[in-house]
Amino acid sequence: MVCKSHIIKCLVGDPHYPLHEYHQKGDLIIGAIASQTFIISESITFNEEPPPTLFEELAVVPKNYQHILALAFAVKEINENPQILPNITLGFHIYDSYFTAKWTYHATILLIYTLGRFVPNYNCDFENNLIAVIGGLDPLTSLYVATVVDIYKFPQLIYGPAPVMNDKIPGISFYQMAPKEAHQYAGILSLLLHFRWMWIGIVTYNDENGDRFVQTVVPLFSQNGICFAFIERSEKFSVVSEINDMFEQGAKMNDKIMSSKANVAIVYGESYTVVFLRWLPYVSKQEHNINKPKGIVWILTAQLELTSMVYQRTWDTEIIHGSLSFTIHNNNPPGFHKFVLSRNPSSITGDGFIRDFWQNAFGCVFVNSITDKVKGNVCTGEENLLSLPGPFFEISMTGHSYSIYNAVYAVVHALQSLSQLKHNTMVERGRQKLQHQQLWQLHHFLKVVSFNNSAGESVSFDQNGELAAGLDITNWIVSSNQSFHRVKVGRFDPLAPPEQAFTISEEAITWNRGFNQTQPLSLCTWSCHPGSSKKVKEGEPFCCYDCIPCPKGKISEKEDMNDCHKCTGENYPNQNQDLCIPKSISFLSYEESLGLSLASLALSFSVITALLLGIFMNHHNTPIVKANNRVLTYVLLISLLLCFLCTFLFIGQPQKVTCLLRQIAFGIIFSVAVSSVLAKTITVVLAFMATKPGSKMRKWVGKSLANIIVLSCSLLQAIICTVWLATSPPFPEADIHTMSEEIILECNEGSVILFYCVLGYLGYLSLVSFTVAFLARKLPDSFNEAKFITFSMLVFCSVWLSFIPSYLSSKGKHMVAVEIFSILASSAGLLGCIFAPKCYIIILRPELNSKEHLIRRKY
Incomplete structure (x- = not known):
């Protein structure tokens, strides 16, 4: 095709170019869709062309910058290792999804087609030798990317659970760098049954993904005797005018949660959901002046991370203290700490994410080259990342970052297997390149890829293209100064024997301070003691019941028995009717x-x-x-x-x-x-x-x-x-x-x-x-x-x-x-x-x- 970009540009107008991008040249390019920034602006009226996004409209999630660093670090390691893809350098192109469908589609098209041109289905040179796309973080972001990359058979590796992807239009398989979400359901159920939390709540978003979660877990948990005190769905917002409505809805939701007898609630949503969860006590205090919130054990799914935005720097984190989270297993590859600490805006070029991350993480502003007037603290670029509280940034690699790190290595190992099988390479401008038509064959090697990463852990996919691994159970502990650390207290491993799949260390758990470090209870009705049975209250869930004593001649030896039963003929009930005692032998004897x-x-x-x-x-x-x-x-x-x-x-x-x-x-x-x-x-x-x-x-x-x-x-x-x-x-x-x-x-x-x-x-x-x-x-x-x-x-x-x-x-x-x-x-x-x-x-x-x-x- 002859390049006639000036003609095409007249026919197809370029949208505003993304505000954040990060490119590193290489013979082969890995594309990535990151999720770091929200754009909160006025609603679009379609009466005129929307203006460019202003800095004031950006809401950055600083913690997600580590995802970008994980990809850059993996590429750096690979390029420095002569044993992997010799004579070939690896590069990457990273764009931000801005958590919206519009920007995700835009970024995906920029990855696939000629770099710097928004011209769908047009590529006039070989500068953009894309081999795979990593993304996205949230389920819907992954689905938006898939609708484009499936057409061109590019492998897509997503780094968060995304059950919605199973319903996408059939096409090229995707590869999920996190255990499938069904394992989370089984793990959460095991956790609830272990602690006998039978009266719980659910907090999720009012969207397709939230509905899917509710429709899946409600019947599953109900079959195992668990009832639901509340199922609260929150609306998302993307424009300024919706914030007040969200505050009002959040106040009602918080009041309902706090007035419920349920002390345990499952939170399911996007990666940033904890940001909005932390709003609940604040909007309720402002609107209703309620007392100090009661302690709640939040059970968080693997998609969620403890994140904060700049305006939450001084907010209390008590609400999520003691939470239990099912997290993607993570480890720290050697050298990652040093790599992270070496990053600063002064020494890094080409990274379009770092400045906004830096300003939001440290609460400062870089001096504008046009004007010296700034509001607030001035960023020097030499601030210490170690001083940041955990909700803003972590030096240790998180589960999502670890998934991205492994995704890069999975692509490279599959590519290496392909290059060893296919020797028909072409050399252009002194660089070795794989022919574009061989990308389809890369899927075969990705499906069977298996390797040990630099952290010494094995990585492979199951037959469905999902990571063959379990989930860690992590206890979130937050101090008053917002210092945050995670404590691994258990694990759910579906690959282990059934009796060993779920493990938990109760002694290692730090509960919310509202429970005085005693194991919380979450029951609609206190347990019926042995010697009594349950009688369901009419018109209420089956977890709400009265306790009635066993009839004469019957017993119940366990708590919460549905019915009492008779002892066998050789036994009889004790006085408390909670145990069968062997009957004594009676006959008229000389001894009496x-x-x-x-x-x-x-x-x-x-x-x-x-x-x-x-x-x-x-x-x-x-x-x-x-x-x-x-x-x-x-x-x-x-x-x-x-x-x-x-x-x-x-x-x-x-x-x-x-x-x-x-x-x-x-x-x-x-x-x-x-x-x-x-x-x-x-x-x-x-x-x-x-x-x-x-x-x-x-x-x-x-x-x-x-x-x-x-x-x-x-x-x-x-x-x-x-x-x-x-x-x-x-x-x-x-x-x-x-x-x-x-x-x-x-x-x-x-x-x-x-x-x-x-x-x-x-x-x-x-x-x-x-x-x-x-x-x-x-x-x-x-x-x-x-x-x-x-x-x-x-x-x-x-x-x-x-x-x-x-x-x-x-x-x-x-x-x-x-x-x-x-x-x-x-x-x-x-x-x-x-x-x-x-x-x-x-x-x-x-x-x-x-x-x-x-x-x-x-x-």
């Missing part, structure tokens, strides 16, 4: 007082019965023993002795044998005892009736009838017990449900119906015996045994009638104790009522133990 008392009582009655048996056997031939069938007497005494002894089958831990025997033995032995009483009663009645003249009852009087009664009645009970054993025998079991605090070891009776059949049959025999004895109670004998049998059966029936409700209302070992007591009481009743009067005569009144006395009738 109840079991020992019953055993002692049974043994005592057994001894007494044995003594009575001995006495009767010793007086075997006396009339009172012979009377009323002494064999039945012995059978009754032996059965009562066995009744007392069978109670020992009920005491102690239930075993298979004891469970099988105890109810069967009890039923059969008691049947023998009661049938013996019945036989004795019938014998008394028949004997009285047989004494009447002409009575036919004499043939029934004798031992045979008594034996038949005892055997038949006992045999029927034995048949019932046999059926019981054959169909559903008793067995030992552990009852874990009846008692809340005990596991009851007991005998399951198997068939409850057969168990009550045994008892019912005993009751039937007892009732028959009582009825017969009651009818014979007034027989005119001097020693009327029927009267004593009546008393004994009355006691017997009373005991077993009271047994049924007592047994059914008892639980555990007390059921066994009730049955033992009933056995002992009924047996003792028979023993006492029937045999005590006879023993009295045998031992104390032997003169009454005669046949004449016994057969004498009383009328």
Whole structure:
């Protein structure tokens, strides 16, 4: 193409040239879009050509000047290293984006086309041998650059997180020198869950990028139990007339933040957002005269830096003290400190950024060559960069500067790989140049580039062209004199195993002074202690709830449980209902007082019965023993002795044998005892009736009838017990449900119906015996045994009638104790009522133990 710039210039008017640029010549050029200066002017009316920008309209972010120095330092290192791109010098062209789309597009076009000419798609020489573009800092700036450089296949390396780039028009891949933003979301979530900050706020800009962030994190965090007290969106401003509106909006936002119970807020926005964040307490104090702001833990995303503008030099930085920031990992390459400290406006030429940086950082003004009148301090150019507070400038390399430094090396290493593969170079004017058409092939080498930088750290991209690295968690500490330093307190590394991805050192964190160095809490409702559960308040977020005690029988062993739950069968809740305690084993044992008392009582009655048996056997031939069938007497005494002894089958831990025997033995032995009483009663009645003249009852009087009664009645009970054993025998079991605090070891009776059949049959025999004895109670004998049998059966029936409700209302070992007591009481009743009067005569009144006395009738 023939150069006809004077013709084209007539057709396309040049816009105002950028106020800031920095060029360094080289065989190959790296372009860069920096972000250092805001232009705050009146709104454009389009009625006339806008005037050039004045110095008074510039608002510089001094800290961002380090980004320019990082690129210049990397190029200097490369040019001084003969091992990298030998015989080729590297240069750069840097323009400012001014944080606007218009100036970003303008700067990108100046990078791509002929240097010094704003003529789109026109290049008439090889002076501008551009190989890659580094930029931008903020997401939208990166997108604006991409829309131009994608057309010409120039590699673009951005040095800040930019998720908006994923939605750009498909084209050439970009390379992100910061970990992808999804890692930040996961890291922030891990941080919130670690400190149990479940009630938080969000502060962001009301733009596409802010909406994307909110739409991403709100559902993600909500799924993990985190609620949002507020989501505040701030408007951006670019013209003077919008400042008052921004102040008013900021005052309302600050009041809402300070009145909220949330002590934690996530701040997401552009790199300069902290500048506006620091305005909040000031605009609120001016407009509403509120009290001193409460402490807040600001969680800042990797895009944000602690920056100040010149008018904020004396502002308090308390608002951001103790903040936690997810930062791009950074390091200090050797020689960077020295390089930075060597910079001053007097010794550097071609740097169009340094003078405005110097004036804003040091709060001074350079003397104008046209007039000597200046307002404020005069800049000498020899001011010491070390004297600047951290919010204005840092000597150590920041995360964004480190990304730019690595971006330059990534391009150079990819270029070196390309030049080693392609030897078709062209030489012009003594300089070695790559052919322009080979730039497309540079993308292949950038995707796979991997190298160790001068700081000794590995740099490579993942399959999506994003830096394969994690994020540091940094604690911002600011002193009253605005001295600022960062403390690394943790890390989120997505490449590590899941359980090691998030690490944090709580002891290393300095919290905002409003928390008195205690870990802050951020909850809508104080945690529900163990022993209670959450009840969500109607119409409020799920993080706002009431705490209600667990119902009886349920527990919650952790805080903030959604519901209480029952203990397993072997455990029971403690008094506070926050722990399950193993149940104690319960059975009627000899070691406890109840079991020992019953055993002692049974043994005592057994001894007494044995003594009575001995006495009767010793007086075997006396009339009172012979009377009323002494064999039945012995059978009754032996059965009562066995009744007392069978109670020992009920005491102690239930075993298979004891469970099988105890109810069967009890039923059969008691049947023998009661049938013996019945036989004795019938014998008394028949004997009285047989004494009447002409009575036919004499043939029934004798031992045979008594034996038949005892055997038949006992045999029927034995048949019932046999059926019981054959169909559903008793067995030992552990009852874990009846008692809340005990596991009851007991005998399951198997068939409850057969168990009550045994008892019912005993009751039937007892009732028959009582009825017969009651009818014979007034027989005119001097020693009327029927009267004593009546008393004994009355006691017997009373005991077993009271047994049924007592047994059914008892639980555990007390059921066994009730049955033992009933056995002992009924047996003792028979023993006492029937045999005590006879023993009295045998031992104390032997003169009454005669046949004449016994057969004498009383009328």
